Amino acid sequence: DGGITQSPKYLFRKEGQNVTLSCEQNLNHDAMYWYRQDPGQGLRLIYYSQIVNDFQKGDIAEGYSVSREKKESFPLTVTSAQKNPTAFYLCASSMSGADTQYFGPGTRLTVL
């Protein structure tokens, strides 16, 4: 059963804590992406990776970090430096950069 998985579906964090969101794909895609979604603001690109061991900042990278050690995995860490982290986070992948993107089910992060 091919696709993109994200875990957990819901995540609660205390202020000042780092938290890592998981994204895994078994589509053999080279490119992976992280987006943040807030009500009324559409999707905003946080980071993207075109290939293993390489990634670039998107439009709102401050307070976030990523790694791409394996083709299948692209975890996102929300650090304590992110001032307003409560949001819905979406991971996506594509065969290569600028190709059709396929999305995971999302993780809703709430900071208490």
Next chain:
Amino acid sequence: GEDVEQSLFLSVREGDSSVINCTYTDSSSTYLYWYKQEPGAGLQLLTYIFSNMDMKQDQRLTVLLNKKDKHLSLRIADTQTGDSAIYFCAEPPNSGYALNFGKGTSLLVTP
């Protein structure tokens, strides 16, 4: 840079047709996409159209493309309550490496 533009809200009655409009930015885009997002879920690829086409029909969905005006529309015939969702228009980037998304149109279908 320029944005992909969509109206934010649309409300229709069940059984009517819905038309969601989008203005994109790059006249050289090779294909354009429509994604659907149901509440609390990720985006689902709904359909796409190649730039050498004017229209694409897939069951209740009709996509119209006007390249001269850089206008894309999605028509949903016989709209059902299950069609209530956010619909995103997207085009390939003219720079960068991620699709360029509109802010999404929230479609509300009332009984």
